[in-house]
Amino acid sequence: RLTAGETATVTFTFSERVTGFTKDDIDLTLANGTLGDLVPVGTDGKVWSATYTPNSGIESATNTIRVNLAGVLDAQGNAGTGTGSSGNFSIDTKRPEVTVAISEERLTAGEGATITITFSERVTGFTEDDIDLTLANGTLGDLEPVGTDGRVWRATFMPRPNTESANNTIRVNLAGVQDAQGNAGTGSGSSGNFSIDTKPLEVTVAISDRHLTAGETATVTVTFSERVTGFGTEDIQYDTSQGTLSALTAVGTDGKVWTATYTPRPDTESAFNRFHVNLDGVLDAQGNAGTGSVSSGNFSIDTRP
The missing domain is CATH 2.60.40.2300 (Neutral/alkaline non-lysosomal ceramidase, C-terminal domain)
Structure with a gap:
């Protein structure tokens, strides 16, 4: 049995001294391999050897090397007839894939x-x-x-x-x-x-004016780290008793930036106000849902005359 990387020595032994024996007399049709140069063994002209190398990527259970005797002569000039065959041998030079x-x-x-x-x-x-x-x-x-x-x-x-x-x-x-x-x-x-x-959504919330007085409004800008879907005003939490937020407007076409106008209520005086964006219902393009919430910086309101 021959495997990948292995070779074998083939020995040809005649019954008597011969002439005219060459590699041309060796039939490798059923051998699935190649034979090196013939080398005489001893000086009596009866024994020869050569190195046999199986072909790569072969898986074969039935292989033989044959010698055609028609061109081989003994010392008296008698030509051989028929063929001589090796015993069967197997080859597996097929590597795992x-x-x-x-x-x-x-x-x-x-x-x-x-x-x-x-x-x-x-x-x-x-x-x-x-x-x-x-x-x-x-x-x-x-x-x-x-x-x-x-x-x-x-x-x-x-x-x-x-x-x-x-x-x-x-x-x-x-x-x-x-x-x-x-x-x-x-x-x-x-x-x-x-x-x-697996990168979670990130968001920043900015307000254009940190000190709102009577008659003023501010732009609230919500910027995500990537394109999102499922984002609406219901995801923005704030104290509705202090002011109101308009509908959201997309900025550009990448689905990352949104704005809305915030209008403080009249007759209001409040030093601490924030917007909170809840990320739980917001999805990125791959379907990753955000987690937690992010707040804007603080802003004050004084619309009381």
Whole structure:
């Protein structure tokens, strides 16, 4: 049995001294490999040897090397007839191959994905150390075999928090993985690309005038760290007994900035006022919901004559 990287010595032994024996007399049609130069063994002209190298990427249980005797002569000039054949030998120079699949192409905060690693044949020596997460921006749970054939494994991948990355892959290094015949893999297999957005929404709330008097209004500007959906005036909390807020108006087309006009109520005197934006119902483009709330700076109102 020949595996990847192995060679074998082929010995040709005739019943008597011969002439005219060359590599042209050797039939490798059923051998799935190549033969090196013939080298005589001893001086009696009966024994020859050569190094046989199997082709790469071959998996074959039936292989033979044959010698055509028609062109071989003994010392009396008698030509041989027919052929001589080696015994059968097997070849497995096919190295393990791998595919890496991820169950989700887009991961958001709190989401995980199942990583399925499938080898072309049964393998040994495969561990978490063979998995490269350098470009993955996350962590992997314990490997679990799927079935009993030693080909398929899975684990749970969790993206890192506070991460925003459009390009992520998980790679499997094959150098330490072997098939049943001891062939070590080469190179690596990679998952398809997937994106991660576990970065929570951030928002700032600004008011254009910190001291409002009779007849004045102020512009309230709400600026998100990224495009959002689901944001409305119901997400803005303030003391309605002190003033009123107009409808929201989008600034630009990126869905990040919104403004509204605040009008203080007449006959009001208040030194402490703030706007609070509740993020729980606001979503970014990946569906991540905000958490908590953010406040504006303090502003005063004096509309009392």
